[in-house]
Amino acid sequence: MIRPRAERNPQGSKGKGSKGLDVMRESTRSERKQDGAQGPGEAEVRERTGGKPQMAVEEQERPAIDQDATMEEVLARSNMFEALKRVQENRGAAGVDGMTVEEVAGYLRVHWPRIREELLEGRYRPSPVKRVEIPKGDGGSRTLGIPTVVDRVIQQAVNQVLQEKWDPTFSEHSHGFRKNRSAHGAIVEAQRYIQSGLSWVVDIDLERFFDRVNHDRLMAAVAKRVTDKRLLRLLRRYLEAGAVLGEGLVKPTDEGVAQGGPLSPLLSNLVLDELDKELERRGLSFVRYADDCNIYVGSERAGLRVMESIGRYLTGRMKLRLNEAKSAVDRPSQRKFLGFSFTIGGGKRRIAPRSIEKVKEKIRERTGRSEGKSLRQVIGSLNAYLRGWYGYYGACEARSILRDLDSWMRHRLRALLWEGWKNNRKRVEELLKQGADRDLVFQTIWQRFKAWRGGNSRVMNVVFDRAWFRRQGLFSLAEAAPVVIA
Numbered sequence: 001m002i003r004p005r006a007e008r009n010p011q012g013s014k015g016k017g018s019k020g021l022d023v024m025r026e027s028t029r030s031e032r033k034q035d036g037a038q039g040p041g042e043a044e045v046r047e048r049t050g051g052k053p054q055m056a057v058e059e060q061e062r063p064a065i066d067q068d069a070t071m072e073e074v075l076a077r078s079n080m081f082e083a084l085k086r087v088q089e090n091r092g093a094a095g096v097d098g099m100t101v102e103e104v105a106g107y108l109r110v111h112w113p114r115i116r117e118e119l120l121e122g123r124y125r126p127s128p129v130k131r132v133e134i135p136k137g138d139g140g141s142r143t144l145g146i147p148t149v150v151d152r153v154i155q156q157a158v159n160q161v162l163q164e165k166w167d168p169t170f171s172e173h174s175h176g177f178r179k180n181r182s183a184h185g186a187i188v189e190a191q192r193y194i195q196s197g198l199s200w201v202v203d204i205d206l207e208r209f210f211d212r213v214n215h216d217r218l219m220a221a222v223a224k225r226v227t228d229k230r231l232l233r234l235l236r237r238y239l240e241a242g243a244v245l246g247e248g249l250v251k252p253t254d255e256g257v258a259q260g261g262p263l264s265p266l267l268s269n270l271v272l273d274e275l276d277k278e279l280e281r282r283g284l285s286f287v288r289y290a291d292d293c294n295i296y297v298g299s300e301r302a303g304l305r306v307m308e309s310i311g312r313y314l315t316g317r318m319k320l321r322l323n324e325a326k327s328a329v330d331r332p333s334q335r336k337f338l339g340f341s342f343t344i345g346g347g348k349r350r351i352a353p354r355s356i357e358k359v360k361e362k363i364r365e366r367t368g369r370s371e372g373k374s375l376r377q378v379i380g381s382l383n384a385y386l387r388g389w390y391g392y393y394g395a396c397e398a399r400s401i402l403r404d405l406d407s408w409m410r411h412r413l414r415a416l417l418w419e420g421w422k423n424n425r426k427r428v429e430e431l432l433k434q435g436a437d438r439d440l441v442f443q444t445i446w447q448r449f450k451a452w453r454g455g456n457s458r459v460m461n462v463v464f465d466r467a468w469f470r471r472q473g474l475f476s477l478a479e480a481a482p483v484v485i486a
Contacts, residue, residue: 067165067225074157074231075116083157084108087149087262095148096130096244104149115150122230126151128242128250129258143211145243145258155238156262158231163266166225170269171276176290177265183338184395186289187349193285193296194332194347200303202295203335204310205326209291210264211256213271214319215239218257221270238263265290271318278313294337303329343398350398359389359405367412369419369451375472378416382409383475390480402477406466413474414464415455424448434463 073079087101094100099107108115118124129145136142147155167178175186190201206212219236226232239257242250257264257271268290279286279295284306286295295310297303307329314320328335332342336352343350366381373381396402421427424445431441436459444459454460470476 067169068227069161069165069225069231070228071120071230071234073161075119079157079160080153083153083160086156086160087152092149092152093130093132093146095146095151096127097148099149101149104153107150108153115154119154119234120230122233124154124234124237126154126234126238126241128244129260131243131245132260142259144260146260147238147241147258151238151241152262154234158234159262159266162226166266166270170273171280171288173280173286174269174273174276174288176288176292177269183289183392186287187338187340187395189287190294190296190332190337191342191347191349193287194342198285198296198298199331200297200300201330201332201335201337202297202303202306202310203326203328203330203337204293204295204307204314205323206291206293206314207321207323209320210259210268212320213255213257213268215255217319218267218271221274222267235263274318275314279310289338292338294335296332300329339393340396348397349395351393351396351401355393356401356405359393360408362389363405363409363412367409367416369416375413375417375420378413379472379474383473386475386477390475390477394477394480399478406476406478410464410466410469410474411452411456413455413469414460415451417464418449418454418460419451427454431459431463436463 084105087104091101115124127148127150129147132144132146133141134144163179170178173189175181175183175189215236218239219232222235223232226235238261240253241258242252243258245251257267272288272291272293275293276286276288284295285297286293288294295303295306297306307327311322311327314322331344332347333344335341336354339352339355340349341352342348362385363382366385367378394402417430418427421430428441428445432438440459440462444454444457447457449457466476470479
């Protein structure tokens, strides 16, 4: 239900997050301990002859793990405090009720006893999500469903309990949205398959996966792990909360998991865990990050066979749809996985061409010659972006592209300087001030270069070289310390 703004915080919202749930009482519950939280070991890769590679899979008995959860565990004081803290740290936009993360602590200080009672009695009803369209790099868009901040706190609390119990049961080859796992780990696992001789990839793309998850199948999977009817009812209500469209109209949701809520990643992993188990049962070499799944085989023929059979399984058994336009059987060097591809033969990690195009687009935005910013301001903006970008893509092993990007970026900045000087008199003055050779300066000026050619002229390259930009504080991708992932 949508709560009016006037109701949120009659006493103000100036208190810190740690005080937002002061009225929470310690729930009575028994402490549960998990025995053996380790999943099955990674399958050993074995290449077979005749273009029909298979994986020798050593079946391991999974340890018994207490996967069940109760509403009392979710509402425990410590768990709710942690959930509130996480939501406040993540910030994010307001939901349909307009409440911000800064306001939620004050609201909960007043209304938490009522909300807690509703949750314990199974009467709580979530508000619909706010729909937001986010553009994608391929020209399409991704639909996000933003819950209210109160619902985000509750979802986060549920997620924390379920994640701890379910994660040990997930596949070792699943890397997305899991503690101590990352996209880099998925990339390294893919690389190991390639270097073992599995030189073809079955690249599976699920068409609008988050929008097509079957609610009944999802809740059936949840019910195998959770017996508390109040928690099951709450999860079902979150799935069916609906979305607010233009003019306040609420559209019911009968399928899909809204991207944007804390629970969505965990529920998506639960759905796709069925696929993981099927791939493990078949002895296939695969790696999955969220809905990106790559299967590695030894020949094109084997890849086509796997693509056909897994496609039938996805559509027939899991009620999901394979995106045939984006799915393919190909060499790993020709495909993109989590922003990376791999070199031919050696299987080294390299930045995928599309990822390079994206970073160049971002650099162009920050070095536009119509922004009216000083060089210092431009470099500051670039550095903030490049450090974050390098934190991810610095894991590449084909590092010549980083040197090329550095060179191209300096060219952009020289062109920015050239354009900023406006006229030849100013260009002569500034170049001579920097100690440039007088004859070379006038030789260049007489050619009446536009910004791009002027920025790449000999005199500009000599005067404003790599060392000069280093003194200005420009972050260098090629000179950054190597990132080691293994």
